[in-house]
Amino acid sequence: MYSFKGAAGIAANESPVDASPDWVKDDFEMGTKESSDSSTTTPPEVVAQPPTATPALIEKADSSSAGSEVVSIRPISPSLQHHAPPPASAEKLVEEGMSCEAKSLYEGPRKCECCINWVDKTAEEVEEAKVLTTKVHGDAAVLTRQRNGHGGEDPFMLHSVVIQSPLLKKTLQKVLKDYPGVSPELDEVEFEAPFEPLFHRWDELLEAGRNETSTETRKHIKVLQGVLEPEFEKSRNILRECRLHGVIKFDSLWVIFKPGDLIYGTVDGRECVMKLREAEYVQTLVGGLNFELQCENVDFDGSNFGYGSGDIQIEKFRGTANTKDLPAMPLDLVVDKLNVKERLIARGRTFEKLRGYNFKSYKGTVALFDQSYMTDRGTTEIDERVIIDAHAFYQFTGQQGQDLIPFEAHGVNGQGRRITQNNGAYPPPPPPAHGIHGGGNMLSTPRTKTPRQAANQRDPYGNPTIPKKRQEDAKHVPLTEEQLLLCAPYVRGFLLRRKQWAKFCVDGINDIAWNEEAFESLVLPNNEKDLLLAFAEGQANGNSKFDDFIQGKGKGIVMLLSGAPGVGKTLTAESVAETMRVPLYVMSAGELGTYSENLERVLKDVLEKCAMWKAILLLDEADVFLEARTTSDLQRNAMVSVFLRLLEYYEGIMFLTTNRIEAFDPAFESRIDVAFNYEVLSAASRRQIWSNFILRLPEEERDISPADLDKLGAIELNGRQIKSAVKTAQMLAAKKRERLAVKHTTAVLELRAHLLQDK
Helix, strand or coil: CCEECCCCCCCCCCCCCCCCCCCCCCCEECCCCCCCCCCCCCCCCCECCCCCCCCEEEEEEECCCCCCEEEEEEECCHHHHHCCCCHHHHHHHCCCCCEEEEEEEEECCCCCCCCCCEECCCCCCCCCCCECCCCCCCCEEEEEEEEECCCCCCCEEEEEEEECCHHHHHHHHHHCCCCCCCCCCCCCEEEECCCHHHHHCHHHHHHHHHHCCCHHHHHHHHHHHHHHHHHHHHHHHHHHHHHHHCEEEHHHHHHHCCCCCEEEEEECCEEEEEEEEEEEEEECCCCCEEEEEEEEEEEECCCCEEEEEEEEEEECCCCEEEHHHCCEEEHHHCCCHHHHHHHHHHHHHHHHHCCCCEEEEEEEEEEEEECCCCEEEEEEEEEEEEEECHHHHHHHHCCCCCCCECHHHCCCCCCCCCEEECCCCCCCCCCCCCCECCCECCCCCCCCCCCCCCCCEECCCCCEECCCCCCCCCCCCCCCHHHHHCECCEEEEEECCCCEEEEEEHHHEECCCCCCCCCCCCCCCHHHHHHHHHHHHHHHCCCCCCCCCCCCCCCCEEEEEEECCCCCHHHHHHHHHHHHCCCEEEEEHHHHCCCHHHHHHHHHHHHHHHHHHCCEEEEECCHHHHECCCCCCHHHHHHHHHHHHHHHCCCCEEEEEECCHHHECHHHHCCCCEEEEECCCCHHHHHHHHHHHHCCCCHHHECCCHHHHHHHHCCCCCHHHHHHHHHHHHHHHHHCCCCECHHHHHHHHHHHHHHHHHC
């Protein structure tokens, strides 16, 4: 059996007795009985360095048990030390890193401010300690570096371990695969206290040792186990207490946050689950200290799904904190974990369905996007129809596309901080003024970029860009349950009413409740209504195969609606869009601007959006563009010319409304496909409009007879005035807690008449 004591093979407060193995304790089992026919290759000499710097030899002796051997450890007397063979002869006997031992080095006098001087003897033993290099102890499987303690029982504390054994490195390559900042394939790998990578993957390392077929590899794993088991005892207690009581200290947060685990937190006020990529203590700009969680979640860039990145900051706190009060916590510590997963997986399915273009209803909080500063500029509550389209969001805002990691490339390791890659080319950085966890430097360092989405186009600076045309995801592979769980809580899109880009919470998105009666309530002759709808549906469905001699020219359909105010021009466009179940994009001349340069940019974007979304464009009160040009107003002439040119190449449906058909520019006559002239409303039309609005109220809230409708229809009002009168009368009736009656409408109309007379 192999037996070692502590990280250096002997307890720090014990003194060895010459030629006696009594100081060796069986705290950690360092070997197993091997069958007589198995390999019994044993290194000829193993040195276990106690804190007194007295080397020890491991000797092989016959065991009383058949088929086994016992290796005993005895100190080497000082006289033998002086006659020990030089390192060169040892190198000939033992291959580098293959001596099954853990050798201790100690902190010696500093030769510079930035480097620790590691020596093989304590200051009490030698005044001028000899500096050790890797070549001197290159045969040791593991080197342990002990720093001077701060008094108390232990004069030394473990600073770092250096893995030299090629067998251990090979095992660690598998165990620490994809762990951030770890490269066990280097010639010399060093782990500093508190040894986070090894602590987080300790069970995997022990499992690898149990499954290992090589006897020598198992021995080397147990050497490392003997070194680190005492160091991990405190961290295990912290983890156990956190699971039991749900509290944690700030400097112990690293214990519960394991890279690769799922964590539960909030993003923009919405609960979500993310995958932890890396966690580290970072200094803030004002000199404070945060614990930063670098996380990944599943997002959509308009063409592909992939892993996006983001940070969660946990500010330093005193004493202990409840894990529930932290911005994020491991998902395994969530009490209601199963319900959380079920709820977020269901939300993830909605997120997946919202890829591409979607026209939806939204109620809730949105984060408005400011194109001037290329960032979110606050939140607001809305209840309106929106367009969900990540591709259009990146294309029209000018923001760089998301730099997503494709699913198939996930887990590619990047250079990190917690493992020192010392190849002699550069000296190690200066130690921090105030370290954490026994001097280990856990402060933030620049991160190496991970391979990103190959499908994304990039600008000359390497930033991802969005292709002009939408790339339909015909080969979309359904997301797995874990990917659904990791989906972002928001999507990107456009507010039709506000004409702003924003981010929408997935939970607030619903299907639109369409108004099936909108088109029927439109007061128009039936033949005109049928013709209007046929034109619009035919264009939207692509039934027309007509094309101009010039490709791409004249593919759209432009309809002119002219007439007095309030006769139903705007309602016509709204009713057609409602019947066709497509977005209605309403613009006015004021929103387009009064300068030709600005007009071309804005109108071009609007026409492109409407064509992309198959939306109906309503250009309300378009008189400034339709009015005949003159020789005196060159600025307006330039605007009309720009409008005419862009109109030629529009491929969607456009409604133009005007009150001044008599001032129509002749150039527009050839560009108008259908024109509807709305006459002043007749008494029958007005009665129908009164009826349409009043009958929308519940029967128990109205008391108006057909005779009352006849009287109301005789009053000369336009449709907008009738709508306003019904709305105001209904408010008056509700105030008096009465059913809507003709007396309420009469009171409202009389008040309006008095106001007009005062003018």
